[in-house]
Amino acid sequence: MVTVALSDADLRRRAWSAAAQVVDPEIPVLTIADLGVLRDVAVHDGHVEVAITPTYSGCPAMNMIALEIELALEREGIHKPKVRTVLSPAWTTDWMSEDGRRKLKEYGIAPPLPGSSRRALFGELAVACPQCGSVDTELLSEFGSTSCKALWRCKSCREPFDYFKCH
Amino acid sequence: MATANIEVSETPLVLYALRRADDALILGHRLSEWCGHAPAMEEDMALANMGLDLLGQARELYTYAAKVEGRGNDEDKFAYLRDVRQYRNLLLLEQPNGDFARTMVRQFFYAAFADLYWRAMMASSDPTLAAIAAKSEKESAYHVRHSSEWIVRLGDGTEESHRRAQGAIDDLWAYTGEMFAVDDSERGLIDAGIAIDPATLKSRWLKTVTGIINEATLSLPKSDWMQQGGRSGSHSEHLGHLLSELQSMQRTFPGATW
Numbered sequence: 001m002v003t004v005a006l007s008d009a010d011l012r013r014r015a016w017s018a019a020a021q022v023v024d025p026e027i028p029v030l031t032i033a034d035l036g037v038l039r040d041v042a043v044h045d046g047h048v049e050v051a052i053t054p055t056y057s058g059c060p061a062m063n064m065i066a067l068e069i070e071l072a073l074e075r076e077g078i079h080k081p082k083v084r085t086v087l088s089p090a091w092t093t094d095w096m097s098e099d100g101r102r103k104l105k106e107y108g109i110a111p112p113l114p115g116s117s118r119r120a121l122f123g124e125l126a127v128a129c130p131q132c133g134s135v136d137t138e139l140l141s142e143f144g145s146t147s148c149k150a151l152w153r154c155k156s157c158r159e160p161f162d163y164f165k166c167h
Numbered sequence: 168m169a170t171a172n173i174e175v176s177e178t179p180l181v182l183y184a185l186r187r188a189d190d191a192l193i194l195g196h197r198l199s200e201w202c203g204h205a206p207a208m209e210e211d212m213a214l215a216n217m218g219l220d221l222l223g224q225a226r227e228l229y230t231y232a233a234k235v236e237g238r239g240n241d242e243d244k245f246a247y248l249r250d251v252r253q254y255r256n257l258l259l260l261e262q263p264n265g266d267f268a269r270t271m272v273r274q275f276f277y278a279a280f281a282d283l284y285w286r287a288m289m290a291s292s293d294p295t296l297a298a299i300a301a302k303s304e305k306e307s308a309y310h311v312r313h314s315s316e317w318i319v320r321l322g323d324g325t326e327e328s329h330r331r332a333q334g335a336i337d338d339l340w341a342y343t344g345e346m347f348a349v350d351d352s353e354r355g356l357i358d359a360g361i362a363i364d365p366a367t368l369k370s371r372w373l374k375t376v377t378g379i380i381n382e383a384t385l386s387l388p389k390s391d392w393m394q395q396g397g398r399s400g401s402h403s404e405h406l407g408h409l410l411s412e413l414q415s416m417q418r419t420f421p422g423a424t425w
Binding site for chain 1: 209210212213215216217219220221222223224226227294295297298299301302303305306309312313
């Protein structure tokens with residue numbers, strides 16, 4: 001394999017775009033860039049270090065995401081990258097991109113309402129059904145198939161759906 | 168079963184992180200025992216989800232304790248290679264699940280505290296602890312709401328559910344005082360702005376708890392005698408049984424990985 005010497009800036013750009021394409025294993029329409037999980041890519045003496053931040057403390061997808069980042073960078077010819085977890089500042093659903101919110105909805109998951117304050121956490125929610133758009137919906141369970149989701153039902157079209165919780 | 172226990176240098180900050188990590192791990196493990204046994208599918212998922220939140224908090228706190236200690240210990244060694252007397256969790260959290268009412272009362276007493284505690288800890292002068300607090304606070308907010316709803320439903324439900332919920336409150340009440348206790352090791356951290364004094368949260372905790380208990384037509388015991396010991400390693404007989412299950416793999420096959 002031929003290795004071409006790259007400037008740190010080029011290396012960082014390539015590493016970022018490779019890492020940014022890694023998807024969440026539980027919600028494969030979202031990349032870690034859409035989610036706001038990808039925080040930083042740094043280059044020190046030709047070595048790449050990627051910083052990610054966990055969504056929920058116990059999210060089991062984080063280990064998988066870290067592994068996928070390493071693989072994506074290796075495939076780009078960037079060897080032995082490091083993946084570091086940063087806790088501060090703490091991730092919130094406000095970091096999810098507009099593009100990410102749209103993709104979630106198309107996938108059938110209601111995107112988090114903007115605003116991750118405690119009011120949004122516990123306020124009067126009007127979660128729109130991702131299937132028919134009706135806001136005549138009800139909460140079935142605050143805890144869904146993954147840490148980040150709650151289970152809702154649409155009273156108009158009767159479809160149950162996942163809601164990405166505000167956090 | 169010949170794996171040696173690790174030794175831990177319990178400087179105040181290491182001890183502080185281990186105590187909170189042990190709280191989260193032990194309660195998280197108790198909740199995981201419900202997996203596949205909860206009264207309804209939604210509840211099974213809720214309990215497993217909350218257990219997972221707590222496990223995540225435990226991992227972050229153990230990892231931080233290991234970093235501060237700097238003696239080559241890590242999250243796995245802290246969890247798997249310490250014996251009962253080395254565990255520092257609250258006695259409340261190791262109490263057996265019992266029936267669903269008992270699990271919910273234990274959860275409610277603790278979540279109502281953890282919610283206030285982590286919110287206050289977001290102002291810690293220690294950036295790692297403040298960051299862990301910022302995540303834990305949001306998670307605890309869900310836990311307290313979930314358990315509050317169940318307390319009301321059980322207390323104001325049938326004669327049977329009321330009787331069981333009241334019995335659990337009467338039995339577990341004596342373990343709640345330990346949440347607000349502070350020893351010399353922690354006092355120094357409080358004075359330095361690294362930790363907050365849990366005693367300052369007690370009146371707000373009592374207000375939340377009393378409000379829900381009243382709404383549930385239940386009552387709190389009159390006794391204010393409180394059992395303590397978990398923070399210094401004097402545990403009830405239940406923790407050993409819990410650890411024998413939690414640690415069985417590493418104790419039987421030391422160093423096993425996959």
